[in-house]
Amino acid sequence: MDLRLFLLALTTFAAGVAESVLIGILPPLASDLRVSVSLAGQLTTLFSIAFAVAVPLLTWLTRRWERRRLLVAALLIFALFNACAAISPNYASLLLARIGMAACCGLLIVMSTLLASEMAPAGQQGRAIGIIFMGISASLVFGVPLGVQVTDWFGWRWIFFAIAIYSLPLSLLLWRYLPDSRSSALPGRAGYLRQLSHRPLWLAQAVSILLLGGHFTLFTYFTPYLAAMLEMNDATAVSGLLLLIGLAALGGGYLGGWLADRVGPRLALVLIPAAFCLALAAIPLSLHSVFFIPSVMLWSTISWMISPAVQSFLLHSDPISGSAGVALNTSAMHLGVGLGAAVGGLVVALAGVGWTPWVGLGLTVLALLCAIGASTHRRSAESDSSDALMAASHSRTGAH
Numbered sequence: 001m002d003l004r005l006f007l008l009a010l011t012t013f014a015a016g017v018a019e020s021v022l023i024g025i026l027p028p029l030a031s032d033l034r035v036s037v038s039l040a041g042q043l044t045t046l047f048s049i050a051f052a053v054a055v056p057l058l059t060w061l062t063r064r065w066e067r068r069r070l071l072v073a074a075l076l077i078f079a080l081f082n083a084c085a086a087i088s089p090n091y092a093s094l095l096l097a098r099i100g101m102a103a104c105c106g107l108l109i110v111m112s113t114l115l116a117s118e119m120a121p122a123g124q125q126g127r128a129i130g131i132i133f134m135g136i137s138a139s140l141v142f143g144v145p146l147g148v149q150v151t152d153w154f155g156w157r158w159i160f161f162a163i164a165i166y167s168l169p170l171s172l173l174l175w176r177y178l179p180d181s182r183s184s185a186l187p188g189r190a191g192y193l194r195q196l197s198h199r200p201l202w203l204a205q206a207v208s209i210l211l212l213g214g215h216f217t218l219f220t221y222f223t224p225y226l227a228a229m230l231e232m233n234d235a236t237a238v239s240g241l242l243l244l245i246g247l248a249a250l251g252g253g254y255l256g257g258w259l260a261d262r263v264g265p266r267l268a269l270v271l272i273p274a275a276f277c278l279a280l281a282a283i284p285l286s287l288h289s290v291f292f293i294p295s296v297m298l299w300s301t302i303s304w305m306i307s308p309a310v311q312s313f314l315l316h317s318d319p320i321s322g323s324a325g326v327a328l329n330t331s332a333m334h335l336g337v338g339l340g341a342a343v344g345g346l347v348v349a350l351a352g353v354g355w356t357p358w359v360g361l362g363l364t365v366l367a368l369l370c371a372i373g374a375s376t377h378r379r380s381a382e383s384d385s386s387d388a389l390m391a392a393s394h395s396r397t398g399a400h
Contacts, residue, residue: 004177008112009135015105016139021147029156033091043098050099052331055106059327068178071111072171078104079167086160110327126312130257137304141246191321195328203374208310209336210367215303216340217360225353248297252304265313266375272309273368276302284357
């Protein structure tokens with residue numbers, strides 16, 4: 001693996017740990033801050049909201065910055081916010097630190113993705129993006145359990161100290177080994193407007209929202225689903241199955257990028273939601289059979305394949321505004337998570353947890369339809385992009 005891609009994956013690993021680590025440490029954190037567990041849980045909810053709002057805003061405001069410089073600056077500020085979280089005297093100060101972290105995490109993931117796509121050899125852009133997403137999936141597999149252990153040994157504050165310390169030498173390595181990218185300024189407001197108004201581009205964004213929404217409709221309530229449908233209440237059995245799901249997710253990002261390179265982003269955009277529909281339907285159909293564990297592992301793997309495929313599609317379909325598309329897609333992923341959690345909660349309240357995979361499947365079918373719509377309009381998007389590129393070139397020539 002290219003050392004530079006590995007360093008970028010380590011960067012997104014830090015961002016992923018910062019986002020998800022509270023999942024395993026809510027009780028001791030709530031006790032220390034003297035708030036309820038439910039209120040402590042809102043630190044994660046508000047993190048996601050801040051992330052989704054901050055990403056497009058900050059990437060637009062910093063669009064003229066050189067990308068390596070912006071990535072390193074974001075990582076250092078990220079370390080500062082983690083240090084602030086570690087010494088937070090109360091809930092309000094921790095919340096402010098988490099909002100700052102969220103904004104930095106958004107820049108870290110977007111800049112890492114764009115730099116990886118720039119450095120990738122011809123025909124391997126999808127795989128490079130997939131490696132970046134492996135860093136995020138690895139944070140769920142290893143970061144959350146490690147956070148639980150560190151909290152048990154030293155207390156929850158040391159998790160944030162550790163993330164801050166981890167970020168400092170990493171920033172030096174990024175500065176040393178990443179190339180300059182001064183020629184690759186992010187697009188301005190027109191790029192974002194194009195992403196939101198051009199049909200194939202916003203349909204591709206909808207694929208991320210709906211597929212991840214379908215995934216999290218079940219995944220958010222997966223533990224009660226196991227208890228209700230399989231009477232699986234043993235903590236060891238549940239944690240073992242969740243570990244298998246996490247390990248299966250590790251390679252999903254790379255596989256999604258590899259598929260986009262292998263068959264093209266347009267076809268990959270359709271194949272992944274189609275495969276996810278089958279995997280999600282297989283979960284309730286395989287209950288009480290030997291196929292259940294393979295089904296949930298496949299479901300987990302495919303859920304991580306979609307983001308590299310969507311981002312490859314955005315970059316290939318409209319190179320001029322593709323960077324804005326990546327920024328918007330990073331927000332779209334978080335909107336999908338929030339959508340799935342909200343829909344799943346309604347399903348559990350109104351119909352019971354057993355219906356979560358079927359309702360999730362409905363969202364995923366909508367994602368497949370959006371993917372088909374986006375892929376069939378790809379040629380039109382590329383034609384428009386070429387026209388815009390030629391117009392911009394003539395404009396620059398005229399200016400000289």
